[in-house]
Each structure stands twice: as structure tokens, then as C-alpha cells.
Amino acid sequence: MTIIFQTDKLTKSFYGITAVNEVSIEVKKGEISGLIGQNGAGKSTLMNLIGGVVHPDEGQMRFHDSAYAPRNPSDAYNAGIAFIHQELNLFTNLSIAENIFVDNFPTRGFGPFQFIDRKKLNDNVRDILQQVGLDIDPKTTVEEISPGERQLVEIAKALYLDAELIIFDEPTTSLTARETGRLFEIMKQLRDEGKAIIFISHILKDVIALADTVAVMRDGVLMAQEAVENFDINRMINLMVGRQLEQLYPPKTTQPTEIPLLTVKDISAKGIVKDINFMLHRGEVLGLFGLMGSGRTELARIIYGLDDYDRGNIVIGEKHSRKHSARDSIKNGVAFVTENRREEGLLMSINIADNIALVRLPRFTNTPLQIVDGKRLSGAAQRAASVLQLKSGDINTQTAKALSGGNQQKVVIAKWLLSEPRVFLMDEPTRGIDVGAKYEIYAIIDQLAASGSGVLVISSELEELIGICDRILVMNQGEIVGEFLPDEFSEDLILRAAFREHEQVGAPA
Amino acid sequence: MKQLYENRYYNFVINNATAILFVIIFAFFALTARNFFSTDNVLSIIKNASFVGMLAVGMTFVLLTAGIDLSVGSNMYLSAVVAGLLMRAFEIPVGMGLLIAVGVGALYGAFNAFCVVKLKIIPFMVTLATLVMGRGIGTFLTESEQVDFPERVNAFGQLRFIEIPMPVIVFLLILIAAVIILRFTPLGRQIYAVGNDPEAAKKAGINTDLVISSVYIISGICAGLAGFILASQVMRVDRSFGEQYEFDAIAAAVLAGTSLFGGRGSAIGAVFGAILLQMVETGLVFRNVNLYLQPMVKAVVIFIAVFVDSLRTANLARLRRRFIRSDEDET
Numbered sequence: 001m002t003i004i005f006q007t008d009k010l011t012k013s014f015y016g017i018t019a020v021n022e023v024s025i026e027v028k029k030g031e032i033s034g035l036i037g038q039n040g041a042g043k044s045t046l047m048n049l050i051g052g053v054v055h056p057d058e059g060q061m062r063f064h065d066s067a068y069a070p071r072n073p074s075d076a077y078n079a080g081i082a083f084i085h086q087e088l089n090l091f092t093n094l095s096i097a098e099n100i101f102v103d104n105f106p107t108r109g110f111g112p113f114q115f116i117d118r119k120k121l122n123d124n125v126r127d128i129l130q131q132v133g134l135d136i137d138p139k140t141t142v143e144e145i146s147p148g149e150r151q152l153v154e155i156a157k158a159l160y161l162d163a164e165l166i167i168f169d170e171p172t173t174s175l176t177a178r179e180t181g182r183l184f185e186i187m188k189q190l191r192d193e194g195k196a197i198i199f200i201s202h203i204l205k206d207v208i209a210l211a212d213t214v215a216v217m218r219d220g221v222l223m224a225q226e227a228v229e230n231f232d233i234n235r236m237i238n239l240m241v242g243r244q245l246e247q248l249y250p251p252k253t254t255q256p257t258e259i260p261l262l263t264v265k266d267i268s269a270k271g272i273v274k275d276i277n278f279m280l281h282r283g284e285v286l287g288l289f290g291l292m293g294s295g296r297t298e299l300a301r302i303i304y305g306l307d308d309y310d311r312g313n314i315v316i317g318e319k320h321s322r323k324h325s326a327r328d329s330i331k332n333g334v335a336f337v338t339e340n341r342r343e344e345g346l347l348m349s350i351n352i353a354d355n356i357a358l359v360r361l362p363r364f365t366n367t368p369l370q371i372v373d374g375k376r377l378s379g380a381a382q383r384a385a386s387v388l389q390l391k392s393g394d395i396n397t398q399t400a401k402a403l404s405g406g407n408q409q410k411v412v413i414a415k416w417l418l419s420e421p422r423v424f425l426m427d428e429p430t431r432g433i434d435v436g437a438k439y440e441i442y443a444i445i446d447q448l449a450a451s452g453s454g455v456l457v458i459s460s461e462l463e464e465l466i467g468i469c470d471r472i473l474v475m476n477q478g479e480i481v482g483e484f485l486p487d488e489f490s491e492d493l494i495l496r497a498a499f500r501e502h503e504q505v506g507a508p509a
Numbered sequence: 510m511k512q513l514y515e516n517r518y519y520n521f522v523i524n525n526a527t528a529i530l531f532v533i534i535f536a537f538f539a540l541t542a543r544n545f546f547s548t549d550n551v552l553s554i555i556k557n558a559s560f561v562g563m564l565a566v567g568m569t570f571v572l573l574t575a576g577i578d579l580s581v582g583s584n585m586y587l588s589a590v591v592a593g594l595l596m597r598a599f600e601i602p603v604g605m606g607l608l609i610a611v612g613v614g615a616l617y618g619a620f621n622a623f624c625v626v627k628l629k630i631i632p633f634m635v636t637l638a639t640l641v642m643g644r645g646i647g648t649f650l651t652e653s654e655q656v657d658f659p660e661r662v663n664a665f666g667q668l669r670f671i672e673i674p675m676p677v678i679v680f681l682l683i684l685i686a687a688v689i690i691l692r693f694t695p696l697g698r699q700i701y702a703v704g705n706d707p708e709a710a711k712k713a714g715i716n717t718d719l720v721i722s723s724v725y726i727i728s729g730i731c732a733g734l735a736g737f738i739l740a741s742q743v744m745r746v747d748r749s750f751g752e753q754y755e756f757d758a759i760a761a762a763v764l765a766g767t768s769l770f771g772g773r774g775s776a777i778g779a780v781f782g783a784i785l786l787q788m789v790e791t792g793l794v795f796r797n798v799n800l801y802l803q804p805m806v807k808a809v810v811i812f813i814a815v816f817v818d819s820l821r822t823a824n825l826a827r828l829r830r831r832f833i834r835s836d837e838d839e840t
Contacts, residue, residue, distance in 0.1 A: 074714045089712055091705040093772045098698050103714035105695040115693045 004029045004196045005050075005068075005081075005165050010059035012045055019045040021220040022059065027165060032187060032197045034211030034228070036204065038240050038460070038495075042220035043200055047167060051083055052076040063165070081165045082158030088150050090142050097125040097138035100157045128156045132186050148179025155186060166190065167198040170293070172206065184210055202291045204233050204499055216240060237499075241462075241491045249467035250443040254450035256284035256470045260315075261454040262334075262423045264303060267312035272298050273478040276312070280423060280454040285445055287465035288458045290475035291498055296458045299475070300425045303456075304336040305329045316423065330359060335416035337409075337426040346408060352395035355411050356381040360418045384414040388444060406437020413444060424448055424455040430464060442468050462491050474498050523824065526817040527765050527778070530810070531785050538792035545795050552674070554787050559680035560739045562783035564758035565765075566687045567731030569779045570724040572762055573691075573704045575771025576632035578728045580621060581758055583643030585736030585751035588613040590647045592737055593656040593746055603665045607737050614733020615726055617643060622722035640755070648748060655747035658740055666741030676738050680780075683731060687776035696723060704771030761786055764814040770822055785810070 005027040012020040020042045027033050037043050048054045050061065052070030061068045063079060070076040076083075090099050098105075098121075106121050107114040125138040134152045142150060151171055158166050168187065172180045187210060191197055201207050207214060208228060215225040216239040223239045262280040267273060273295045280286050290296045301307045303314055305324040314324070316332045329336070347355055357364060357377045364377040378396050385395055388410045392398050400411055409429060416424070426445070430438045445455050445468060459465050465472050466489045474482035474497040482497035522529065539546035564581045571578045592610040595601060601609075617639070624635040668675040691697035703710045703720050710717050735754075740746050761782030767774025789810055793803045 073712045077714070089706070089709040091702045091709065091772075093701050093705045094698060098702075102699065102702050102710075105698065107695060114695070115689075116695060116698065118693075 002029050003027070005063050006061070007046075007050075008060045008062070010046070010049060010061065011057050012049055012054060013057055014045075018220050020049065020056075023217070023220070023222045024059075025215050025222060025225055027196045027198060028213075029164075029196050030191055030194045031212040032191050032199050032210055033225075034207035034214040035198055035200045035217065036202070036207055036214065036236060036240065037217035038462070041217040041240070043217055044169075045220075046217070047083070047169060047198075047200070050076065050081065050167065077161060077163075080161070080163050081167070082161055082163035084151060084154045084158065084166065084168045084171050088147075088154055090150055090153060092143040093141065095139050095141055096129070096136065096145070096153050096156075097121050099142055099153060100125055100128065100160050124160075125156070128160050129153075131159055132156050133182060146176075146179070148175045148183065151175065151179075151183060152186070155190075163195070165196045165198070167200070169200045170202065171199075172201065172203065180206075202499065204236050207236075208233070237492060237495055241495060249464075250439060250446055252468075252470075253446055254283050256449070257282040261317060262303070262456075263313075263315040265313040265315070267299075267302060267309050267314065269298075269302060269307070269309040271478075272307075273302065273309075276480055278473055278480065278483075280456055282422075282452055282454060283449050284471065285449050285455045285457060285469045287469035287472035288456060288475065289460070289462055289465055289472055289494060289498060292460065294475040294498070295478035296475055297427055298478070300336065300427050300456070300458055304334060304425055306336075330419060330421075333420065333422040335419065335421035335424045337412050337416065337424065337429055346400045346412060348401040349399050352385070352390075352392055352398055352400055352403070352411055353378045353381040355400050356384055356395070356414045356418065359415055363418075380418060381414070384417045385410075387417070388414050389440065390414065406440065409437070409441060410444070413441075422453050424453055425458075426455060427458045428460065429457060430459070430461070438464070462494055466491065466494075476500050520824070523817050523820050524766075527781060527785065527814060530764075530813065531781060531788075534785065534789060534792070534810075538788070538795065542792060542795035545792060550791070550795075552672075552677075554791050555784060556674045556677050557791070558783040558787035559676040560735045561754060561757045561761055561786065562680050562780055563683050563731045563735040563738070564728075564754055565761035565779035565783045566683050566776050567728035568755075568758045568762045569687070569767050569774050569776050570691075570700060570727045571632070572759075572767045572769060573700050573771060573774055574721055574724050575704050575707075575769070576625065576721065576724065577636060577759070577769070578618075578621065578725060579633065579636040579755050580617065580639040580643055581728060581732040581735075582751040582754035583640045583647070584614055584617045584729055584732035585739065585754060586746065587617065587643045587647045587736075588733035589736035589740040589746045589750060590651055590656055593658050593740060594650060596659055596662070597656070603662055606662070607734075610737035611730055611733040614729040614731070614736065616729070617732070618726040618729020619722070621729065622725035625725065626718045626722050644748075644752075651746075651748075653748055655745050658744045658746070662741050663744055666738075666744070676742065679734060679738050683734065684776055684780055687727075690727075691776055696720065700724060701772055704773070706772075757783075757786055760811045760814070763818055764811065766818070766821070768818060768822060782814075 003026050006025065008024050009022040010020055010024070011018065011022055023042070023046060025033070035043055045054065049056050052072050052075045055071075063081070068079060070079065091102065094102065101121055101124075106117045106124065108117045109115045122138045129136065129138060129152075132152045132155050134149060134156065136145060136149065142153065145153070155166070171183060175183065184206070187197060187199065199207065199211055208231065211228050213225060214228050214231050214236070216223040216236060218240055259282040260279045261282055264276055264278050267276040276299060278286075288296050288299070298307065302309050305326045305328060316329070316334060326336070347358070357380065361372060364373050364380070365371060381395055385392070390410045391407055392403055400408060403411065429445070430441050442464075445457065448455050457465065457469065470486065472484045472489065472494060473480050474484070474494055476498055481500060482494065484494055544550060564585070568578055568581065588610040591613045592606045595609055596603075596606040621632075621635055621639055624630050625632050666675060670678055691700065699710070699715050699720050700723075702713070702715060703717050707717060710720075736751060739751070762774065762779045763769060764782035764785055765774070765778025765780075767778060786807065789807055790803065793806055798806065
């Protein structure tokens with residue numbers, strides 16, 4: 001088979017962190033190339049490089065025997081590379097046919113009066129839909145069709161654009177079993193017609209069943225790219241895990257108690273999570289591990305009171321609450337350090353002191369006029385900042401924007417410290433911050449536990465959870481599928497649980 | 510447990526709220542107000558609704574892209590002022606005057622578009638500024654005095670076509686043009702696409718700047734037309750001409766189910782919205798409701814409509830929620 005696409009020592013760093021490191025992969029015509037790796041291994045960055053979303057620092061790409069350097073996503077499309085994303089790019093208010101031809105409607109008319117040729121449009125689309133086995137009227141609005149059918153519409157669009165390389169980025173996450181089966185049939189059919197396909201998935205069984213070659217990435221490096229026959233699930237996981245724990249984590253200074261701070265009982269929300277049960281204790285650092293889309297963040301949002309749930313019970317301390325709001329949670333001593341600190345946690349153009357004081361602003365007011373007492377506020381903020389060893393200029397004038405990622409995260413934590421919470425929900429607290437700052441965050445988490453709080457840490461970096469947690473829960477598809485105590489901590493076992501491959505080694509949960 | 514948003518009847522009601530409201534209000538006035546349900550009165554309601562209706566059709570284009578045009582009332586005023594002044598000064602024919610008003614309206618819209626697309630100022634602020642600016646230019650040109658339209662315009666204003674008054678004809682023409690553009694041209698479908706997801710629209714290769722510019726220009730053209738036609742009825746343009754029409758236009762569009770969040774709505778809906786508002790106004794007069802109470806009743810109608818819009822949007826958000834598990838599989 002001929003190589004249709006290849007990268008040569010492709011490298012890309014963000015803020016000093018190398019996301020893709022000298023990666024050279026090959027994709028052949030008429031083959032499905034599987035691509036696997038943990039979250040943060042660099043798969044998405046690699047795909048963004050191919051798709052023209054970001055640009056390489058070093059290295060080249062070749063497509064069809066000529067240099068390929070897309071400046072933006074439409075360059076990639078025009079060159080013949082199509083993406084089927086997990087999050088689809090369809091206009092839900094338009095029909096299937098309109099979606100496929102949205103930038104290039106067939107028209108007829110005279111002079112400047114050009115009208116859409118509906119008949120031609122729908123006939124063309126009917127043909128394309130037939131190729132992907134979608135037997136739906138092209139006039140149907142996209143919002144009326146299921147996620148699986150939407151995916152097929154995206155594929156139909158790729159076919160219409162005559163794409164030679166089609167990249168499927170975790171295409172099955174929102175599909176039913178039947179839809180997944182149909183998708184795989186179509187992928188095989190496309191391969192047999194000579195298209196090149198890159199298939200990214202967290203479901204290793206699917207990769208083995210479908211792919212002709214498999215590429216494994218870890219920490220931005222391509223660990224292997226070989227024929228699928230050379231892999232079994234064990235080897236895949238070993239290649240994805242790697243790396244030994246070094247002095248990356250501060251020593252633990254405390255032990256968890258038996259006193260529950262947060263009890264989650266039988267929580268279910270349709271389509272999101274199912275039968276979630278666990279307790280968070282005083283002094284405990286509890287890890288919640290799962291792959292992207294496993295429902296970790298969604299669960300945290302439910303516990304904090306941002307989203308609804310259908311069944312179950314959440315008990316914070318002694319307080320039962322059927323439906324609670326985020327405000328109730330703050331009052332009950334729950335803090336939520338969010339995944340996107342830039343978007344949700346911090347007001348970037350406001351000074352650090354105000355950011356810290358935000359949650360507890362009412363506390364710094366003078367009765368009865370409720371005017372904020374600036375002096376008291378900045379004093380308290382200053383104390384919180386120094387407890388966390390925040391490295392910044394004057395906290396009353398410097399804006400949050402000007403801080404490094406790690407220090408921004410400290411501001412978020414400092415903000416919550418003022419309300420003296422007992423339960424911390426931390427979603428990816430170390431995402432995008434450098435190793436040194438990570439260490440400090442870990443130390444802060446340890447201190448919080450030592451001072452009697454309970455900390456729930458959500459992370460996609462398994463080793464960090466192993467490094468700092470007293471216990472780790474594993475989620476998959478909205479369910480808790482495993483619970484591990486320190487003597488059972490092993491990246492291998494936990495990762496198997498997260499991939500639901502644990503039946504092969506005996507279920508640990 | 511079945512959720513409210515999965516209930517068929519609930520969905521039917523909130524998806525057709527305006528039509529239901531329309532029928533109820535019409536039936537109420539027809540049954541309780543003498544002479545309300547007469548050809549003359551119905552025609553007069555439609556005629557009086559046609560000015561706001563024209564604006565509402567233009568506004569629908571803007572709202573479809575999740576923008577807003579607060580300047581249409583001032584645009585009406587300025588277009589009518591310029592056309593009136595020129596017609597008086599140069600004895601130009603009525604048709605030319607109409608074209609001038611439309612041209613001024615289009616330029617006004619183009620300026621809004623420039624600020625939104627090139628200067629990247631949010632539509633609300635842009636059109637709030639041009640709302641003040643347009644009326645300012647108008648009062649400067651007229652030194653705040655009213656502009657009397659020349660007598661020959663009156664003949665044009667009173668034209669009828671098989672008993673249908675001229676404003677209603679123009680309104681119908683605008684409506685037909687709008688429906689054709691929105692339904693049957695690439696531009697129309699791309700307007701819906703941009704409103705649904707501007708990022709995806711860019712990725713799909715749509716020239717989003719061009720699409721967004723076009724909606725403000727279309728809204729401007731509608732305002733210019735509405736200004737000239739209204740002036741041809743009242744024959745003079747004073748300082749308060751077209752004032753606060755933007756609110757009725759937005760209300761009419763939203764009443765008919767055009768979402769302020771973009772991507773949803775239709776030109777025909779705007780017509781119903783405009784007629785509904787006018788119907789309430791006329792009906793209250795027929796019922797001899799206290800003059801000072803009337804704005805409050807109108808406010809309640811608008812409030813109900815906007816509230817339903819938010820219910821509808823919340824519903825859509827639920828339907829679009831990304832699911833992690835396929836629970837419907839487990840039966």
C-alpha cells in the first residue's frame with residue numbers, strides 16, 4: 001500500500017510543555033491506523049496539527065507526495081483531510097442536505113437572482129447518504145436525528161468533499177451499540193474503497209478489531225507504530241503507561257479518618273451517571289479517575305449543585321439535600337475548583353485580591369450599608385495568598401491574567417480557603433501547569449487534608465492520583481467501575497478498570 | 510418519571526405559543542368588543558401593524574444571527590427626513606424619494622455592519638450608539654423642526670390595490686422577499702447556520718463577515734422603507750417620528766418565536782407578532798380600557814412571549830445535552 005500521509009519529526013510545545021515531540025507517523029491508503037494513548041499523551045495536539053488548528057514548531061507533514069502545511073481548518077478540508085469529531089460540527093437548525101452543502105449550494109436562476117436548487121440538492125445528498133447507509137429523507141432537520149445518525153451525516157460530508165484521509169476522533173462515545181456497529185461497517189467499507197483512516201479511540205478492543213496498524217503515544221512521544229498483529233491489550237497498556245514515580249510528590253503528612261464529610265448515595269442522572277455511591281472522609285484525599293467523557297466532571301457538577309440529577313441523595317456533613325444549588329454548597333462548606341480556571345474560576349482582568357475575596361464578598365461588608373471594606377478584604381486576601389505562597393506582585397493591583405498557570409490555580413484555591421470549606425472538589429487542579437507548581441499544589445492538597453478537610457481530586461493523570469491519594473475511584477461511562485486502596489495502586493490495574501478491560505485480570509472492584 | 514420537556518402537549522404549547530395567544534386574544538376581543546371583528550377594523554389593524562411589521566421582518570434577519578438592531582426607529586426617522594428634505598428642495602418624483610429613503614436606510618445598516626464585523630463591537634452597543642447618532646443627525650439637519658412632505662406624496666400614500674392600502678402591499682412585498690431570501694437562497698440558509706454556531710460556520714467555509722453584514726443592511730433597508738411609507742401616511746416627520754419602534758419590532762419578532770440566541774425564527778412569524786401587538790392595542794381601545802393601563806397589558810403579552818422563548822431555549826438545551834451513557838439502550 002502507498003503512504004498517503006506522513007509526518008516527519010513533528011514537534012509542538014505550549015508554554016514550555018512539549019505536547020508533541022518529534023512524532024513521525026505514516027498513514028497508508030486503504031488502511032485504518034489506530035491511535036491510542038492516555039489523556040494528555042498528545043493525540044489531540046497531533047490531530048490539531050494535521051487539521052491546521054495549531055501550527056508545528058518543528059517538523060513537516062507530507063500529503064499526496066507534496067509538502068502539506070495547513071494554515072487553518074479549511075486548508076485541511078480543501079486538501080482532502082476530513083475530521084469526524086466527538087463533538088460534531090453540524091447546524092442543528094438546518095436540514096441534512098443543507099448541512100452537507102452549506103458552503104456550496106447548487107443554485108439555479110438568472111443573473112444575480114440565484115436560488116437554491118432544492119431538487120438537485122436533495123438528489124445529490126440522497127446518493128451520498130446511501131453510501132453511508134443512512135436511509136433518511138435529506139430534508140430532515142439535524143436536531144431530529146440521533147447522535148449516531150449525525151455522525152453518519154458528518155461522514156457523508158467528508159465523502160462529498162472527496163476526502164482522502166478521514167480522521168475519526170473518538171467517534172463512538174455517544175453512540176449506541178447498534179450505531180457503533182454500523183459506523184464500523186462504514187469505516188471498513190471506506191477503507192476498502194481506498195480511503196486512509198485514522199481512528200482514535202479509548203476502547204482498545206475496537207482498535208484491535210478495526211485497525212490495520214496501531215500507533216501508541218505517551219507524553220507527546222510516539223512509542224510504537226506497528227501492524228495490529230503485534231499488539232495485545234497488555235502491550236498497549238504497557239506502552240501507554242510507562243514512566244516510574246519519582247520525587248514528584250510531597251510526602252503525605254496525614255491519614256484519613258472514618259468521619260464522613262460527603263456521602264453520595266445512588267445518584268443517577270439519565271444519560272449522564274448511574275448509581276454513584278461513595279463517601280469522602282475527614283482528612284482524606286480521594287482520587288476520581290476516568291478517561292475523557294467518563295462522567296467525572298459531570299459528577300462533580302452534580303455534587304456541587306450545578307446540574308440536576310434524577311435519583312439518589314447527597315449528604316454534606318449532616319445535611320441531607322435533595323435539590324441544592326451552588327449557593328447552598330458554598331454555605332455548607334463545599335468548594336469547587338473547576339477544570340477551566342480561565343473561564344469559570346477566575347475573573348482574568350480583575351486584581352488578585354478581589355478575585356480571592358469574590359466568594360466571601362458579603363463577609364467584608366460594613367453593616368448596615370453593605371459597602372465592601374477594602375482594607376479588611378485585602379488583608380484577608382493577603383493572608384490567604386501567603387499561606388499558599390503565591391508568587392505575585394501587589395495583589396491589589398496585579399490582575400489574575402498576569403499570573404502563571406500554577407499561581408492562577410493558587411488564587412482559585414485561596415479564594416475558596418476564605419470560606420473555610422470542609423469539602424474540596426478539584427477538577428484537574430494541575431492541568432497545564434509546570435512540574436514545580438504541581439508539587440506545590442500537591443502540598444496544598446495534603447495540607448488541606450491535614451487540617452481536616454476532605455479533598456476529591458479529579459484527574460486524567462493517573463500517576464498524580466497514585467502519588468497523592470488515599471483512595472482512588474474509577475469511572476467509566478458514568479458509572480463507578482472500580483475502587484482502589486494504596487496497596488492495590490497500580491497504573492496497569494487502574495487503567496484496565498478505566499478501559500473496562502479488567503475482566504481479563506480479575507475484577508478488582 | 511417522565512420529564513416535563515418530554516411531554517408532547519407541553520412541547521406543542523410552547524412551540525406554538527404565539528399562535529395560541531393570537532387566537533385567544535382575537536377571540537376575546539371579537540366576542541367582547543363591539544365591531545372589533547369587521548372588515549374595516551381588521552384591515553385597519555393590519556395597516557397599522559405594517560410599519561412595525563416591516564421593521565420586524567428586517568429585525569428577524571438580525572436576530573437569526575444572534576445580533577440585535579436597536580437603531581431601526583432612528584433609521585426610519587433619518588431616512589424619512591433625508592428623503593423629505595430632498596424632495597422639497599429639488600422637486601424630485603416620489604419614486605426617487607422612496608429610493609433615497611431606502612438608500613439612506615441601507616447605508617445606515619452598512620455602518621452598523623461595519624462596526625460589528627470590522628471593529629468587532631457587540632451589536633447591542635453599536636446599534637445603541639447609532640440609535641442616538643441617527644436621531645442626532647436628523648435633528649441637526651432639520652434644526653429639530655418637523656419636515657412636511659410635499660402634497661404629491663399624499664396621492665402615493667393613499668394608493669389602493671383592490672381595496673388593500675398601500676402600506677399593506679409594501680409590507681407584503683417585503684415579506685415575500687424575506688421569505689424567499691431566507692428559505693430559497695444560499696445566503697438565507699447561511700444566516701441560519703451562522704446563528705446556530707458561528708464557529709462551525711467559519712470552519713465550514715462560510716464567509717461569516719459577509720453574512721452578518723448582509724443582515725444589518727437588510728434591516729436598514731426595511732427601516733428606510735418603513736420610514737418613507739409611514740411618512741407618506743402622516744405627511745410630516747417630527748422629532749419623535751419612529752421613536753421606540755425598535756422595541757415593538759423586537760417584541761414582534763420575538764413574540765413569533767424568533768430566538769434572541771440566534772438560529773431560530775421566520776419572517777412570517779414576525780408578521781404575526783406585529784399584527785398581534787397591534788391587535789392588542791386596537792382591542793384595548795375598543796374595550797375602552799383606561800389609556801394608562803394599555804402599555805401594561807401590552808407589556809404582559811410581551812412578557813409571556815419572552816418567557817416562553819426562554820422555556821423553549823431551555824428545552825433545546827436539554828435536547829442537545831451531550832450524553833455519556835446511552836440509557837435508552839437498557840430496556
